[in-house]
Amino acid sequence: MKKNYVVLGGLAALAGITTICSCGQPGTEEEEKNLKIGISVYDQYDTFVTEMVSSFQNYAKEKEKDWGISIELEVKNANNNQISQNDQMDDFIQDGADIVCINLVDRTDASGIIEKAKSNDIPVIFFNRELVKEDLERWDKLYYVGADAFQSGKMQGDILVEECKKNFSVIDKNKDGILQYVMLEGEPGHNDSMVRSMAVINEITERGYLVEKLSDEIANWNRDQAANKMKQFLEAYGDKIEVVMANNDDMALGAIDTLKDFGMDITDENWPVILGVDGTAVGLHAVEKGEMLGTVLNDFKGQACGMLELAYSIKMEKPLSEEFELEDGKYIRLPYKSVTKKNLGEIQMELME
Ligand code: BGC
Numbered sequence: 001m002k003k004n005y006v007v008l009g010g011l012a013a014l015a016g017i018t019t020i021c022s023c024g025q026p027g028t029e030e031e032e033k034n035l036k037i038g039i040s041v042y043d044q045y046d047t048f049v050t051e052m053v054s055s056f057q058n059y060a061k062e063k064e065k066d067w068g069i070s071i072e073l074e075v076k077n078a079n080n081n082q083i084s085q086n087d088q089m090d091d092f093i094q095d096g097a098d099i100v101c102i103n104l105v106d107r108t109d110a111s112g113i114i115e116k117a118k119s120n121d122i123p124v125i126f127f128n129r130e131l132v133k134e135d136l137e138r139w140d141k142l143y144y145v146g147a148d149a150f151q152s153g154k155m156q157g158d159i160l161v162e163e164c165k166k167n168f169s170v171i172d173k174n175k176d177g178i179l180q181y182v183m184l185e186g187e188p189g190h191n192d193s194m195v196r197s198m199a200v201i202n203e204i205t206e207r208g209y210l211v212e213k214l215s216d217e218i219a220n221w222n223r224d225q226a227a228n229k230m231k232q233f234l235e236a237y238g239d240k241i242e243v244v245m246a247n248n249d250d251m252a253l254g255a256i257d258t259l260k261d262f263g264m265d266i267t268d269e270n271w272p273v274i275l276g277v278d279g280t281a282v283g284l285h286a287v288e289k290g291e292m293l294g295t296v297l298n299d300f301k302g303q304a305c306g307m308l309e310l311a312y313s314i315k316m317e318k319p320l321s322e323e324f325e326l327e328d329g330k331y332i333r334l335p336y337k338s339v340t341k342k343n344l345g346e347i348q349m350e351l352m353e
Contacts (some may be wrong), residue, residue: 034070037099038095039075041103048128055305082104089112127144136331143330146303149195178212182245183245184216184230184245187218192277193221222250226246227257229254243272250282278295279295299335299337310326
């Protein structure tokens, strides 16, 4: 009897390792009906990743019934340490995982995980933190599930452009015909932060609007860090800031926290346009309240479902569900969706399904 596997332990599993048992014996028919998945997240306090893992756990519960199998999940927190994550890979191997899902701490340092996977013949589905193609090509049982970061930056830009078409004179507070902005960026070297920061500006300028960067700062996807950076921006530029572009919702929310600390609310004429990415529950709530103009849904539910379907098809040697496309035999990418007040209700309904 294996002791380390959580049977669908719920989100609480992210906080530590819960124990349960798995009763399948290797090679038996029972074993064939058992799917063991080890998941390691880079940081259990990341809002987006937590929502994604929580969706994964919910899908697993549903799919157990649909597929008539038992699914065992073990979720581990790498706590921002690649060496710990490599050790967790050893634990998953020892515990007899069929598939391992890895949210890399360091996307440029996947070799430890890949070598262990190859030598033990355990397929790996990397997710959310995209590794370079060359690494993914090092073995045919390596996969990636995520989204096309370029699309999210472009959509973020599009939300601003559409608003400018209607309300440019309100957004352009100093009436100089230029959008003065500050940018809150995710981790340096993370594909999504680099690509989003570039794509959002491209979109706005290609569509004919002039921009002036007042400042940009790295806030590592984190709400508190973003709140601190926003404080610095406000102290340096005050009401010159017309637009706050954040690479994710948590950082947009950090900026909002600081604006409120400075005594402002959305009725204030100096409240800037604020844009995020992710469509987390808290992010969507800020759109609903009008604090954020919009966000871009990073389809965590679709990604979670794609990851589970892929794990199932690998273990059972069945074709992947037609809902998903496996590009180049390796990639599942789910489309992003723009969210503003206009389609918020629709998106919230979709997420509840
Ligand atoms: C999300 C961020 C998240 C990051 C973690 C990004 O795709 O937009 O919210 O913090 O992934 O890797």
